Amino acid sequence: MKIATWNVNSLRARADRVEAWLQRSDCDVLAIQETKCKDENFPWELFERMGYEVAHFGLSQWNGVAIASRVGLDDVERTFMDQPAFGKGGKDETQEARAIGATCGGVRVWSLYVPNGRALDDEHMPYKLSWLDTLRSHAEGWVKADPAAQIALMGDWNIAPHDEDVWDIDYFRSAGLTHVSEPERAAFRAFEDAGYTDVVRPHTPGPGVYTYWDYTQLRFPKKEGMRIDFVLASPALAARVTGAAIDREERKGKGASDHAPVLVDLAN
């Protein structure tokens, strides 16, 4: 079985690319982030045509997450319990469309779009940290309740856990940028402490290996990216991993998402 995660940065704008990629990647489950649409604009027929069931959670032009599967799609959950809400200045707080879960081929899959903290002193940063801590609390409980549970927490984490996960840590530090701050890294490590493993890194060692390249500043041709998309696997799922890859080719050319797909191979 092959599972993957991909922040597509608008599913409608990327429909042709996504279809072609599904065709050649041969993946069984795809967790999608940033669909950037509501259900009424979701390209349902694309997935039907390709033989995938799909579940979507999108509330507006922002965020939006989905799971496509050709090995079953059961017990769909939208948002996790007590998922922190956000509203600017505390107004109109809503639980944003950033998490959807489903059971696919015996694996509990979560497609996650972790909030962007924007700036170290921005109100989005405490939102991001509480969002992660709440999810971590649940994820920790899931493996404690059932050590044999196969759980994949995959998506755009908006965190670079190690210095080598950005092209120039000194630039990030001197500019006071997010994604590399200690509180963000601690939030990521808390998932590892809870028993979840980054199953992609061992198969795609750095430095210089990334999953995201900003559209601006010629970041991709200059090989200036960030590793911020991850598949974190519970112990029972991690034991099944036989390989992983970052499809950097998909970032090339006109009409690419700014994120590359990340794939994980599982033993049957």
Add this chain to the structure above:
DNA sequence: ATGGTCGCGAGGCGA
């Protein structure tokens, strides 16, 4: 990879 961003939606925000 052949270049100083892109998507949504119709101005400016979000990333």
